[in-house]
Amino acid sequence: MIGELAQALQSRLLLGCAVVALLSLLTMVRVYAEPAEAQASDVWYSYQCSVGFDFTARVQPSRFYPSTELRPQQLLRTQLPVNPPVYRRVLISRFADALEIRIPYSFRGDRPGPIKARLRVDGAMLMPGVWQTTVEWVAPKDLDTAGPRFEGVETFRIDVRQLLQEIEINRTQYNLAAEPLELTINPVLEVQVDGQRQPVQVTNNPEFRMGVRSQTIEIDDAREARSERVLSSTQTVPTTLSLFGSDVPIASLRWIASVSLVASLTPIAAAWVRRRKSGEAALLEKLGPALVPARMFTPPSGTAVAEVATAKQLVDLHTQTERPIIQAGNVYYLLDGTTCYRYVLPTDKDSWVGATTAQNKIEQFTTAIRAETLTIEQRTTEVFVHSPADLLQVHLRTGRPLLRTDIGYHILDDSVCYTYLLQESPAPLRWD
Incomplete structure (x- = not known):
């Protein structure tokens, strides 16, 4: 009876957890699906931010590669134009060694709140008609956002020579004197306002492309080229959600829904694991x-x-x-x-709520008679039970009292002795 009661309680607990998980999931969908259009009755967070950049391409004096890097037999197989080592030495070796990008940014919010922001630079290298590859220029930088308004300038340095080493295989597939090599640069300012899940990205569109042609990079002296472009944007982000007639902060509601979802799914997952293990x-x-x-x-x-x-x-x-x-x-x-x-077959009957040991589980429902010794006659059959619940069922069925010894609990019923051994027992019961 006790085992059935425990199973019924467990089933109702899992059903309640499933209901809580469903409600939490619906709440999270409602929160994340909040439209971005402002309404007069809601509280909104508005801001303005801008991001721009100017770059400096520095061309260093040429550094000639050894002629042994490109052997004649390799040139014949690739069918390159006449004297490809000359093009390779002069043009590729005189690429800009470094590309410095200065990105000024600014953010203006209309109210205080937790703000996180970071700055990154996206880029790509393009040889028209031959290949295009996306390059992770540099690691993003987290910005210092002590308040709702911040601004500053960050400098990123790109090692162009290292990028060219990554495309070593592609160097012999085109003639730099005839085709330009384009470097696409696009700075992105990511701002996360008031716990919003998806950061608002302010990008500099259209992308700025720096074309590098052979006429430009043949100059041995250091040269600089600059370009600036600034983009301003105004967007709105909700901070509250109308729920049951009252305004609830979205960040708090999202946190409560996430915790409730995890807490309700945990016992369901545990029950599923136990069911998988109960294949026997x-x-x-x-x-x-x-x-x-x-x-x-x-x-x-x-x-x-x-x-x-x-x-x-x-x-x-x-x-x-x-x-x-x-x-x-x-x-x-x-x-x-x-x-x-x-x-x-292992069961969960021993995991009753509020009972820490087998002794507590038994004496929680009945009082056992303390016996210093217990002598079992030769004609008595000893039956070992494997859980406190089984022993209590015997007690309820027979009405016989429980005897408590140092090794466990016993019930004497005519010619049968039912015994439940405690785990800390030094040895099982023996015949006298």
Whole structure:
């Protein structure tokens, strides 16, 4: 009865967790699906931000590559134009060694609030008609946003020579004297306002492309080229959500919904894992008529009890001997001559709420009589039960008192002694 009560409580707990998870999921969908258009009745966060850049391309004196880098047999296979090593030395070796980008940015918000911002530079290298590759120029920089208004200038340095080393294979596939090499530069300012999940990205569109042609990079002296472009943008971001007639901060609502979703899914996931692990019970249930249920079962006297480790081993014994399997609670028996094979299916009956030890679980429902010693006669059959719930069921069915010894609890019922051994017992009960 107690086991059924525990299972019923567990089922209702899982059902409640499922309802909470569904409500939390719907709440999160409602929060994240909030439209970006402003309404007069809502509270909104408006801001202005701008991002621009100017770059400086520095061309260093040429550094000639050794002529052994490109062998004649390689040139014949690739069918390059006449004297490709000359183009390669003069043009590619005189690329800008470094590209410095200065990005001024500014942010103006209309009210205080938690703000996170970072600045990054997107880029791509393009050889028209040949190849295009996207390059991660530099790592993003987190900006210092002490208040709702901030501005500053960040400098990014791009090592062009290192980028060219990454495309070493592609160097011999085109003639730089005939085609330009374009570097696409696009600074992006990411601003996350008031706990919004998706940051607002302010980009400099259209993208600015710096074309590098052979006529430009043939100059041995250091040269600089500059360009500036500034973009301003005004957007609105909601900070509250109307829920049940009152305005609730979106950040708080999102946090509550996320915590509720995780807390409700945890017991559901644990129950699913336990069900996956209980595949042995399903294996035994597939036996059909060969599985004989019984309220209680005691192996006959004179039979040796052999413990079986897994349900599969017990099913294999059933297949070999064609003997039925007797189920008594979570214990399964198979009688084969003078041997009784027993398999105990693990259950969750021992995990009762508010009970920390087996002794507390038993004495929570009944009082045990303390006995210093317990002598079992030779004709008495000793039956070991495997959980406090099984022993309490015997107590309720027979009405016999419980005897408490140093090794466990016992119930004497005529010629049968039911024993539950505590885990801290030094040794099992022995015959006198």
